[in-house]
Amino acid sequence: MQTIGLPHNEYDFHSYTKARRELIEAKLAEFLSGKYPSALWESMRYSVSGGKKLRALLCLASAESIAGLNQEIDLVVPVSCAIEMVHAMSLIHDDLPALDNDDYRRGKLTNHKVYGEAIALLAGDALLMLAIETIIEKTSDKVDRQVLLKVISRFTQAIGASGMVGGQVLDLDFTGKVEDLRKIKNNKAELEAVESIHKGKTAALIKFSVWSGAAIVGANEKQLQLLEEFAEKLGFAFQIADDLLDSTGNLATLGKTPGKDQAANKVTWVTLFGEQEARQMLQKLAEEGMEILKSDELANNQNTPLAELLKYAIYRTN
Amino acid sequence: MQTIGLPHNEYDFHSYTKARRELIEAKLAEFLSGKYPSALWESMRYSVSGGKKLRALLCLASAESIAGLNQEIDLVVPVSCAIEMVHAMSLIHDDLPALDNDDYRRGKLTNHKVYGEAIALLAGDALLMLAIETIIEKTSDKVDRQVLLKVISRFTQAIGASGMVGGQVLDLDFTGKVEDLRKIKNNKAELEAVESIHKGKTAALIKFSVWSGAAIVGANEKQLQLLEEFAEKLGFAFQIADDLLDSTGNLATLGKTPGKDQAANKVTWVTLFGEQEARQMLQKLAEEGMEILKSDELANNQNTPLAELLKYAIYRTN
Numbered sequence: 047m048q049t050i051g052l053p054h055n056e057y058d059f060h061s062y063t064k065a066r067r068e069l070i071e072a073k074l075a076e077f078l079s080g081k082y083p084s085a086l087w088e089s090m091r092y093s094v095s096g097g098k099k100l101r102a103l104l105c106l107a108s109a110e111s112i113a114g115l116n117q118e119i120d121l122v123v124p125v126s127c128a129i130e131m132v133h134a135m136s137l138i139h140d141d142l143p144a145l146d147n148d149d150y151r152r153g154k155l156t157n158h159k160v161y162g163e164a165i166a167l168l169a170g171d172a173l174l175m176l177a178i179e180t181i182i183e184k185t186s187d188k189v190d191r192q193v194l195l196k197v198i199s200r201f202t203q204a205i206g207a208s209g210m211v212g213g214q215v216l217d218l219d220f221t222g223k224v225e226d227l228r229k230i231k232n233n234k235a236e237l238e239a240v241e242s243i244h245k246g247k248t249a250a251l252i253k254f255s256v257w258s259g260a261a262i263v264g265a266n267e268k269q270l271q272l273l274e275e276f277a278e279k280l281g282f283a284f285q286i287a288d289d290l291l292d293s294t295g296n297l298a299t300l301g302k303t304p305g306k307d308q309a310a311n312k313v314t315w316v317t318l319f320g321e322q323e324a325r326q327m328l329q330k331l332a333e334e335g336m337e338i339l340k341s342d343e344l345a346n347n348q349n350t351p352l353a354e355l356l357k358y359a360i361y362r363t364n
Numbered sequence: 365m366q367t368i369g370l371p372h373n374e375y376d377f378h379s380y381t382k383a384r385r386e387l388i389e390a391k392l393a394e395f396l397s398g399k400y401p402s403a404l405w406e407s408m409r410y411s412v413s414g415g416k417k418l419r420a421l422l423c424l425a426s427a428e429s430i431a432g433l434n435q436e437i438d439l440v441v442p443v444s445c446a447i448e449m450v451h452a453m454s455l456i457h458d459d460l461p462a463l464d465n466d467d468y469r470r471g472k473l474t475n476h477k478v479y480g481e482a483i484a485l486l487a488g489d490a491l492l493m494l495a496i497e498t499i500i501e502k503t504s505d506k507v508d509r510q511v512l513l514k515v516i517s518r519f520t521q522a523i524g525a526s527g528m529v530g531g532q533v534l535d536l537d538f539t540g541k542v543e544d545l546r547k548i549k550n551n552k553a554e555l556e557a558v559e560s561i562h563k564g565k566t567a568a569l570i571k572f573s574v575w576s577g578a579a580i581v582g583a584n585e586k587q588l589q590l591l592e593e594f595a596e597k598l599g600f601a602f603q604i605a606d607d608l609l610d611s612t613g614n615l616a617t618l619g620k621t622p623g624k625d626q627a628a629n630k631v632t633w634v635t636l637f638g639e640q641e642a643r644q645m646l647q648k649l650a651e652e653g654m655e656i657l658k659s660d661e662l663a664n665n666q667n668t669p670l671a672e673l674l675k676y677a678i679y680r681t682n
Binding site for chain 2: 080082083085086087090135139142144145162163164165166167168170171172174175176178179182183186191192194195198199202203205206207208211212214215216218219
């Protein structure tokens with residue numbers, strides 16, 4: 047199998063992500079500085095802080111792949127923060143007893159374990175609204191209004207019944223059916239159904255992250271299409287890597303309870319095909335993602351961060 | 365106490381509301397015709413159907429008070445439907461065991477009693493996103509983009525931490541403190557806190573309903589300000605009427621479990637001041653609301669529906 051060929055590093059990936067993570071954390075602190083009702087805001091801040099901020103980084107890196115390194119970042123920061131608010135909301139609601147009933151996340155107690163189920167549920171709802179409000183209030187004087195309305199519309203689609211939330215429902219539908227599916231794992235329709243869980247649950251928001259960053263700084267249709275294809279590979283790979291970590295990781299490095307997928311009889315690429323096939327799939331997705339970045343319309347040194355984020359999403363240890 | 369003076373009826377209120385309710389129900393069915401995942405869409409449709417549709421009616425009536433009876437309704441229908449989606453979402457999340465733990469709503473089983481807690485929670489999230497998507501997808505080619513962005517931003521504020529969701533959190537904060545509050549019921553700060561629960565929990569969305577209908581059809585600043593003041597009276601009155609019904613109604617006429625506020629030791633205008641004072645407050649709010657509609661900037665025959673909706677919100681039996 048060929049090695050993933052990354053463009054020559056002309057900057058340090060660690061410094062690049064560190065600087066942007068700090069910017070995102072600072073801006074999130076600013077956007078989430080609400081005071082009243084205090085328990086609600088504390089609960090919102092609790093779940094937004096920390097984590098990899100991968101989706102925000104992808105949004106910024108995508109914008110920079112079009113506009114140039116360090117260019118027009120400010121324009122995209124509010125959207126990248128909004129994406130992290132929604133991601134936090136999805137973790138809060140997912141972890142509730144009514145869904146996955148998880149006690150740990152990002153190495154600390156889950157939101158409802160600290161603030162109670164009622165506040166956790168409402169904090170999720172409030173984060174969803176704050177995300178949209180932030181995009182409008184912080185960018186409507188800088189971004190073309192037609193583009194902005196399209197960004198918000200796509201955002202709601204990526205989150206709602208045809209995106210992340212829909213994927214979570216499919217995930218529930220398939221839970222407990224691993225054995226049935228294994229028997230028919232050559233059944234194309236069933237495999238596509240499993241893929242669509244991943245696409246919805248994780249890839250939809252990741253795809254939006256990459257698309258929105260580029261769209262806001264004026265990428266053309268062809269570039270947007272290629273970046274979306276890239277994001278779909280990355281999103282799918284990210285979910286498989288997540289499933290692998292759940293199967294092989296431990297709480298200390300993972301920050302959340304491992305082994306839950308198998309215990310809950312969840313249908314994932316790993317519980318369905320086993321670790322080896324999952325790793326092969328990951329490698330394939332990584333190669334396909336890299337190929338897309340080499341397309342004429344995208345190929346320049348400026349997509350190095352996107353390439354490295356793809357690698358990071360796949361080979362991370364938490 | 366003076367009687368509420370309503371403008372002369374030049375149309376039939378019953379026919380007016382019936383025609384608009386049917387329009388709203390038909391449009392909601394269209395906007396909620398999604399198929400996959402089926403359980404999610406069924407759950408969403410289940411909670412959006414039925415009910416008084418008061419918020420949608422207020423949105424339409426407010427638009428008509430500015431543009432003229434039957435004028436420019438189509439322009440406002442998507443927003444009025446979006447408001448009903450969000451209202452349905454608030455009922456679904458509110459009824460969950462983590463919050464009010466209610467079994468009946470609108471005379472039928474609550475959403476989670478039919479679809480389970482996981483689907484109910486996710487259906488609420490999906491409705492929130494569909495609401496925003498509907499506003500953009502169904503009106504962005506007809507409404508000025510700057511106005512539309514303002515409508516969406518205000519919508520998120522009316523729903524989020526400074527609006528409806530914030531009000532629900534305050535409601536939780538005060539639950540169980542009726543006796544403490546009774547002792548200090550002349551304490552202005554505490555009373556204002558109780559008022560702010562009502563303002564957030566119910567009035568914020570009602571205020572947005574009235575504001576958005578008028579804003580979309582081009583009301584001027586003074587008209588918008590007066591309509592918001594009117595809506596604040598109506599919203600507060602609606603909540604007090606709701607609390608009175610909870611205290612005096614029965615399941616058959618009410619469609620939801622009565623007597624829950626007292627049992628749960630909730631702080632409402634009724635549990636705090638008793639029925640008589642609550643009814644006096646209602647009468648006062650009704651009079652103040654009618655006065656606002658008589659202002660020069662609003663006074664014309666076209667605000668008859670708004671006046672009758674105020675009366676309806678207060679003197680309804682369910």
